[in-house]
Amino acid sequence: MNSASKIGRMERFLRDRRDTGSKLLVAYITGGYEGWEAAVETAAAAGADAIEIGIPFSDPVMDGPVIQKASQIALEAGASPASVLAAVPNLDTGVPHAVMTYYNLAHHAGHERFAATLANSGIDAAILPDLPLVESAPWREAAAAAGIETIMLAAPTTPEDRLADLCEASKGFVYAVGLLGVTGERANLAATATEIAGRCKQVTDKPVLTGVGIGSPEQAVEACSVADGVIIGSTVVRRLLDGEGAEGVGDLIASYRNALDAG
């Protein structure tokens, strides 16, 4: 059985970078927020290995105050799945793109239609944090058929038996949720961050990236003592909310890149 053929673009890309000894950096940016396209391109140029584009949803239950606020502002400015996705083919990044959104947008459009729209817009993968493994099979099948990798989230509370199934089902990479809680920066890296990444790495050789709660380059380095990389979101979006624009995002990403490269 040739499993290599089943590896999608996101996973291939991240595996290759990991295999060169590099730690992986994924940046989340809220689609539809003023200046988001420039921020995406700058983030990639500054050293992000992949970009997570948020499609704003009315009820972002896994998100803390920063991303909630950016989502709400974007929605009020008229952002929709169509408007965000329409901009993606014009983004010049050279790295894979995931969308991060909530399941109802996929459910409402219909799995096949939503997956096809993502694929046609140059999206490689999808993260749906309110679609846990038990409910995810129909979506994952439709997504896979369209060539979309579904990135599953593993939580500190996930029991051992399900963790193996979850890592097996996950495509692109495995998203290790670093703490009990929603997105947002924290003063210190939670002990659970390295714990859950370690547990994932025991059961999979897919890239394991830790996200949620990472708020400084030092914390990223600490998380990467176990994980293959990190996902940063709130800290990036806060630059946009503070009016620092793409430039501020670029500087931030560069600081993470340098810290991770220095180890």
Add this chain to the structure above:
Amino acid sequence: MVMTDPTDGGRFGEFGGRFVPETLVPACEELEEAFRDAWNDPAFVKEFHQILTDFGGRPSALTECFRLSEQLDVRVLLKREDLNHTGSHKINNVIGQALLARRMGKSRLVAETGAGQHGVATATAAALLDMECKVYMGEVDMERQELNVFRMQLLGAEVESVSSGSRTLKDAVNEALRDWVATVENTHYCLGSVMGPHPYPWMVRTFHHVIGDEAREQCLALMKRFPDVVVACVGGGSNAAGIFSGFADTDVRLVGVEPAGGAAVGRGVPGVVHGMLSYLLQDEVGQVQEAESISAGLDYPGVGPEHAYLASIGRAEYPSVNDDEVVNAFQLLARIEGIIPALESAHALAWVVREAASLRGQVVLLNLSGRGDKDVDQMMTILGPGNKQ
């Protein structure tokens, strides 16, 4: 048979399920197991009913409305959940969940509230069982229901104002879920209606089953027959589920009344939010819409999944009434029967009044889910002081 157990995955037909972040899936599994175990333990069930009796004031009365019946030419019976301690049906569910939380070793309760009735009930149970309690409430609702905010505080609960989104019940649920994601190890989320991820819709209905059981016996004692129609208001649908479950195996007509501005079943578009697949008010791409109702307790864009199922198979029907009809029904019951109903419950009555001609000569059992003390302030503003129409 309807209104029995859902499937293993918590489905009622296609509706229900467990659409929550992975972090919460183990908590839902633990809760489901604990609930099954507790409900099979006679000691737990006994303590539950004991507290509902000694503390909650059950059984609640069945009141025949002689004057109203004469005026409408419909025989109207009220199941008096307004007479329960804390003023609504909400106490049934909350006592059940608080006892269960204690049994699971959790020392803290979080809850969402719209009208404040569920928040007050949860704060009450927390005081009774010596637990910590935090209640999330939308900014808009805190304004509408100031008195209930203070009641919760008197009972020792912390009330946190929610300023995101529509600043009403929907966003209070989001915030309670976010709290639970972070505190799941010592905290139980005491959800206030037959909604949310499995096992909540089933568990909450089970704790409210007592309403239907009592009403069924009371009807038989009074009339030696069932009513023709059972009617209740529907926000998430817990008081309706409670009374419906006492008659689900009969051919009694079941009617759940939605507010016109929050008619999730009426519009009939399935969607996923707050952990469940059910009917949901949403725009053309799937963004959840804000409900708009005079009553904070029904200001919710979704509905419990079992109601979506009952509607889809035609076992129950879900008409809606508008705010004006509700205001009129509210005043009517006060004047003609000496009972000030909650604005939520007035929705059920508004439907009976509107349909009186087609219900002529029938017996209607109406679940009076709560009392209207909490709404008096709001009604004073609407009607104007001294204005008695």
